[in-house]
Amino acid sequence: MTELSKLSAAERATLAQELQARYDAFKAQGLKLDMTRGKPSAEQLDLATKLTVALGEADYKSADGTDARNYGGLDGLPEMKAIFGEMLGAPAAQVVVGGASSLQMMHDTVVRALLHGVPGSKESWGRGKIKFICPAPGYDRHFAICEHHGIEMITVSIDENGPDMAEVEKLVASDASIKGMWCVPKYSNPTGTTYSASVVRRLASMKAAAPDFRLFWDNAYAVHDLYEKSDELANVLSACAEAGNSDRAIVFGSTSKISFAGAGVAALAASPANIADVKKHSAIQTIGPDKMNQLRHVRFFKDYAGLVSHMKKHAELLRPKFEAVTEIFARDLGEKGVATWTKPHGGYFVSLDTLDGCASEVVKLADAAGVKLTAAGATFPYGKDPRDRNIRVAPSMPPLAQVKSAMDVVTVCVLLASLKKLGA
């Protein structure tokens, strides 16, 4: 196929007519397909069916003798801390296990900093106007935390190695009101990017005007590989320590897309000073998280190796869906010069870039044909994609056949919107 921009006006008009006919045919089918949700499918959840029954009636004691049914245990059971320690790259002593939601742990870490600052702060972050660096496209819920709490977001671009480090270094070195940066360092949401070793090293060692600058390191997809060979992510806590910035990174993770998305276990890992700070604040907030659910997870996975091996079953279910998306994109959009897309090795999303100014139109067209896509702009701070080109595709939840049907519709929508833009 040729690039659309190289077709004559007459050829484009003919193509547009053909596409419109196909689009109308899709519309007539009354499809109801939802590609918006980065949620595991029922089949993936079924992989952990035995988690529900992993604890017997009399099974409530952790290895250290703690009765998991009773109050206490602010930072989690030792066995659970050990598993998260390996997942997040820290000694178990530098792990705090929370409830079911790592988003909540991130949110609460930001809130505590707003009210009380963090180790190294001269005053609470909420005393002045503060800013966060937001690599984009990125995760809308990170951006929502900033927007909700009045934290100004500075967008930086992200390429196949991670955020634009020249830009990040310049900003962070020169502006002391920049207190934080959101990072999804492995299989980034939505681009699938894994930060290169050099990017991790530069983030850990760059000069920061704010002495209490923090990397909010959301390692949501630490073990969420689609292929046997995993992308390698450098250990940010070690890199920060080596650079003399031990307290710079706070690492978050959970079993949400490993066991049950709504009933997993979340944790954070950080330097001893940060951990002491987190514990000081969380001791005021709660008597402790649900230890029975921790014990249930420990019994089910046994250890970190068991958890990693469990993820291979997820990969078997997810890989065909991801490959269907990228294969249909290649088949229908390849060499047309109107779109690029990612081919991630893990994570939960494929990121599609259309011609500038076309993403909203594609989402609108798809919606009218019964295919729900994530709102255009959602992957950018304030919900505004300056180039209106990024679309986040979430193939995990629907069955494979539906993923294929949906993508058949989406590519037609992309071509139609592109032709309109090119003047068909």
Next chain:
Amino acid sequence: MTELSKLSAAERATLAQELQARYDAFKAQGLKLDMTRGKPSAEQLDLATKLTVALGEADYKSADGTDARNYGGLDGLPEMKAIFGEMLGAPAAQVVVGGASSLQMMHDTVVRALLHGVPGSKESWGRGKIKFICPAPGYDRHFAICEHHGIEMITVSIDENGPDMAEVEKLVASDASIKGMWCVPKYSNPTGTTYSASVVRRLASMKAAAPDFRLFWDNAYAVHDLYEKSDELANVLSACAEAGNSDRAIVFGSTSKISFAGAGVAALAASPANIADVKKHSAIQTIGPDKMNQLRHVRFFKDYAGLVSHMKKHAELLRPKFEAVTEIFARDLGEKGVATWTKPHGGYFVSLDTLDGCASEVVKLADAAGVKLTAAGATFPYGKDPRDRNIRVAPSMPPLAQVKSAMDVVTVCVLLASLKKLGA
């Protein structure tokens, strides 16, 4: 027995010698008894053993078809909301189910108000200096939330009907910086007080200088009766609505001392405006709480009646311990004129008042004899009991025989400290 103050100096000296001998004998036994913790005993937790296995492998769908394993459901499963609605006195639609900790819901409600205000606020509470009314003796973790976040605490006394309402009304009407008041309205921690209908009505209808004044209504012991006949607590949400102050109260509760203290379910209930506000904020904080644990609780209790009937089994275990405490107090301290104590109909504590200035000494003496009591002062704001007389006794956790042994020691310590105070 006679009042100690009416004994002659010689009689007191003799008594002191006898008591000292008994105290030394206790000390020689090398006791290790802990009366500090308001935690359920292992036997109480065993009552809910079947909770752990209440969900079968394929049991993960709520009545409305929600897959409890997956993301979503910010305010809880309908069945769980219905149970808490009955417990907390609100329609299910006015309930938000949280994670495992009602303390966390209270803390987070305070934090949200500090950062964003509440419905009716002109600005966020954190913009100025704010104050909370704290009936005392009260719950140390409530006071810790205030102290941690720089909220000034104003202590008011509490009698058998509840807080000193004349004082509360005067303060709240005259000081717009008073934004909140902590209330444990039923079987109050530690006095066992249930607020009278008149107190509830006055709290609901009193004039507040701050238009966004809130009652933080911690109904922690809503169903925690020791006897067949429960203390009656008026519905504060109805009372507020009737008084034209619909948004005044936020009611909190949990199953922590009903099912598992570390792995229960927590919830809040409030007016539609407050609920909408809570949801707006919590949608930023989390994708949703653990719905599998909610479903587990729904299967185990079936409904609110099932939960209430379960509490009768707790009462069977707790009642003898509470009665042992008050019987030993009556036996050893009755008519001595050196102590008063509560005889609660429910809840988790017996509150003991010594002569002014003696509580610290009693706690110290008991500790030296191997009996740990809650630190003197812990039941007051800033950990300072102005009269140094209140001691919180927590009989739930140790076996009955240990409760008795501990109280045998405590009464000797009270008498010794009293004699010292009276000048033995």
